[in-house]
Each structure stands twice: as C-alpha cells, then as structure tokens.
Amino acid sequence: MKKLSLPYEGWLRTAVLILWTIELLALLNGDKYTSFLRPEFGIMLGAGVLFLSGFVICGFFHIGSSRPISLNSVIRSLIIILPLVYIHNTDSAGLDRFAFSNRSTGLPVVSTGNQADSPDQTAPDPEYAYNSNSGECRPTEENTEENRDKTGDKELTIKDLYENPDKYAGEKVTVIGMVASDKELEEEFGESARFLFRFVITCCAADATPLSIVMPDSSRFKAEDDEWVSATGTFEIITRQQESIPMLKETVIKEIKTPSSPYLY
C-alpha cells in the first residue's frame, strides 16, 4: 500500500517567512512600527526584511529537499506567527492608564539643584511654549524659521520639565499628555487631583517608563482617564517628605487628538 505523502516542511517554513516579511514591510510603511519601537529601529526592521527575503529565496530552492511536514513543525510555525495576530490587534494609541498604574512607583519625583549650574541650553524656552498675553501657544522672536526643527514648532514636553525643572519652575507652560486618576494621589492632594503622564521609551514599549506631573485641581476641567489633553498651567516644584514633586497649578485643559507619536524618547 502506497504511503500517504505529506507536503514538505519547506513549504510551511517559506510561508511563515513570507508572512513575517509582509508584516515587517507593512509596519515600515507609514512608520506604523513607531507604535511599538523607537523610530531609529526602522533600520533594524529594514535589515530584518532583507534577511527574511534571503531566507525565502533560499527556501524556495530547498523545498524539495526538506523533510515531510510534522505536527511538531506545524505547532512551531503557529507559535512563530502568533505575534502577527497581536500586532494587528494593536492600535496606535500606545500605552494607557492601565500600564501607567502598573509601572509607576509612587508619586513623581524630579531632581532639582543639579541643573541650576548647567542648564540645558537646547531645552525650549518656556515663553515660546505659551504666550501669556495672547493665551496661545506661539513662538517667540527667538524661535525663527532657522531655529525650528524639521517637525515644526518645538514642543515643550514633560521630559523637558523633568530634565530642567529649575528652568521652568514658576513659569507658565503647556505640555501634552494623558490624564489618570489615582487613589494614592487623591489621598495626598484631594479628590480632584489628577496625573498628567506620558511614557518615555528607550528601545521599545516594553521598557516604557512613565513620566507624570501632578495636577492638584481638576475640578476646573473635565477630563476622563486616558484622554489626551493639552494642559497649560504654572509649573511648580513642591517638597514632600524631602522629595521634589512636579506640579502644574491653575491648569487649563484642552482635549486633543492622539499625537502621531504617543511616546517620548
């Protein structure tokens, strides 16, 4: 009796490689991969596409010499393509309050005093993040066309406030981020206190670290958890239990669309 001939494992492996090649190309198209990775990692993904293409081409030539398909190889291949389901399931909004509450380790703390001697000269000036006369975000005279970066107006970020807290202390600033409520925060600052947070990533979303500022009085505005907002207020640093806590007082909130890049780098 003739034995049933199974298809070659090479077909399965080549199919898996093709799926992954298509997925990486789709992620590179329109920079969709920045939902997961730092922008610079696009080069690595491009290199991955090249390697996979080489494997696919090589695989086509060796299909006939591979062993018959087995249950083991099917299971292994399914495991390898499992991430594709999750990549497709992810939107571009980035990490939210759920991740923030798991990753934050208490009230936010900034380092003060060190920056006074050597302030970061490249950090945006507070004036051109917020214009107190007009009440709008407008660039100052210093922020001429020559000084603007390629993406347009320089934006003051929560990261800038963390890196140069003394420079911005007492100034009116505008930053964007997501809103989060927290029981520990409410116990410390009252029921209306909220966090304004954003994630900083080094390589990928797995190493994302939340940076947050306390907004002590949210009764002046209505913002739900996980909403992206532009918050304007006076940046101050208060001391609690010998730690410097960043705060945004007299905050005015404006709801905004999710930014194209939800992370800071």
Place this chain on the structure above:
Amino acid sequence: MKTTREISVISETYKYLPMLSAAIFISAAMVAPVILQNQNHIRTFSLIFSSIVLEAFPMMLLGAAVGGIIESFVSKEHIGRLLPKRYPWLSIFIAAGMGTLFPVCECAIVPVVKRLTGKGLPVGAAVAYLLGGPIVNPVVAMSTALAYRSDYTVVALRLGLGYLIAAGAGLFISRIFMNKSALIVDAYHDERHAGHTSHINIQQSSSGNSNSVPQSIFIAEKMPDLNCTHAGHCCCHDHENTESSVIKKLISSLSHAADDFFSVAHFLVIGAFIAALAQTYIDRKIFLEFSSHLGASSIMMIALAVLLNLCSESDAFIAASFKGLMPPSAQIAFLLTGPMLDLKLLLMYRNLFRKRAIIILSSFILVIIFTISIIIQIITGDHLLL
C-alpha cells in the same frame, strides 16, 4: 492492577499531551486578542508582547545570519588556530571579553555561539562569550552611563562584575562537564555523523557488504531527518571543504541561518509571551514592599530582571528608575541578571544546552549575582555612591 494494554493507552495519551496542550494554548492565544480587544489589559499585553518580539526579531535574524556565515566560511581549523593551546583556560577569559570587539545582544548571540561550538569552540569559552558578550560591550557601557547620568562607578561595576561572572561561569561549566557534554549540539553532530556513516554503509551494501541501517531511512537525494536542508548531499562536514564558490557558500549560509532561525524563534516568542504577561499583570510597587529587607530587595530585582526580558541596552534606564526606591546593590543585581538570564534566554538556551546544563548554569548565575549583591549591600550599606 492495570493491564499492559491500559498502560500502553495511558502512555500514548501522555505522549501526545504536550502537543495537545500546545495546540490548545495556541488556539486560545490567537483568539483572545480578537475577542477581548476592548479590554485595557489585553491592549497593553498586545502592545508589550508585540514590542518585545519586534525588537528582538531583527537581532535574532542577524545572529542567525552570522551563525550561517560562520558555518559556511569558518572552519574548525580556523577556530583551532585562534584558541590558545598552551593554556586552554585562557580562551575562557578571552571569550568573556569578546563583546568589546563583537558587541551583540542576547537575542543574537545564541545562534552565533551554537555555530561556534559546532566548529570546535570549547564549551567553557562558549558559555563565557554567551554571558559576557551582551554585557561587556561599549553599547551597554554607554547606555548605562547615560541612564545613571555619567556615574561611572555603576558602569565599572556592571561591566567588571559581568566579565568576572561570565569567566567564572565558563570555568565552572567546563569543570563540571569535563567528561560529559553540556551541549545538545554534540548530540546533533553525533546524529549527523551516524547518518554519514550510514551513507557509507548503504554504499557498501549496494556492493554486497552488510550494513545494519535500513535503507529506507536514507535516500541519496534527500536529507537525513535532521535540521538540514541542503539538497543532494550530507551536511555533516565542513562546507568550506566541498563548496569552493563564494556564491554557493553564501547560499549555504542563508540556508543554515534559516535553520537556526526556525530552531530558536519559537522559544523567543514563548519567552516574550510570558514576559509580556509579567509586565502587564505584575504591579511594580509590589517589589518595593521588600526593599528594606536584607537580600529580599536583591531577590526581587533579580526576579524582575528575569521576568521583564529587556534588552541590555535599555534595562539600565529601568534600573535607574528604581533609584531611591531600591538599594544600589539590588539595582546592580538587576543590571547583571537581565543580559545573562531572562525568560526568553532560558528558553533559547534549550537549543544549545542539555537540560541539566541549563539548570546548573542558571543556578550558578543566580547564586553568584545574589551573593555579590549581598556583599555590596553589607560592605556599603544603603549609602552607596549611586
């Protein structure tokens, strides 16, 4: 009392149990994100799982490509010439520091080391490079300095202790496995050589000599039932001896690289899946509960390093975020553990080492790192320079 038939039915069931479990798990894992996509925790999990895989995949492909090139272009004689003959243990100390010349992340290093061991690199040197390569390198030094705001004490401790642990592990493993093999590569090669012998036997049998190998196993045009996909010939010998064309060698290296990719990729995915579960569902504040107890903080940070599966270029920033919350000794333990031993690495080691060797190596790493962190905590207390 069970009959022989009942026993064989039960053993057959147990034989298929792992595959059945894997099939159920894969089905559930594929369906869950689609059905539960509106749940915050599933969205977070999807993002983290995808991020870990997407970051690691290109590195692993690179490692597989390098391994393929080693397999096709580097001979055992080349490796033999490079190794110090007078003092073989010196190769371990050299290998532990090779990351300074050939920096590589932990995802890429496993396929590279696998091919190097196949070319005759001693297991002690292989272990030293495996552990030392991802930590003793300029990229990690720079990222650590950046994370700790140019505090070079931390950089020196991380790289120096990492080097010593890698070299120590290499010496330890080479001593423990002096007479037995720690590597599954040897078993892999043994099977290949058995296959090669059988080819000879088949040829002899066709001329009338006896052989003990059934002819149905080996067909001249097809490969032996191993991870070998080269058409038409056995692949148990060094390729550079039989294929002189550079193009053929490149094609051969791609084929080997694809083999390595498929032998390791599923371990990476499983490790990333478990790590993403830990990252999504474990609140990091839990780890702070134990920060004041001697040794407990180190254990917590070591466990965190194993669970988080971060690359060695970025874990310094996570460790630095625990400044003021965890003692410096615990942060050092975190910085040392991650590049040497995390979930995905533990699984990827299964492609290189026997189970017993993995258990011994992992235990050695964990015990040594814990001991070092306790010594640091005792010597300096909590008032370290960090």
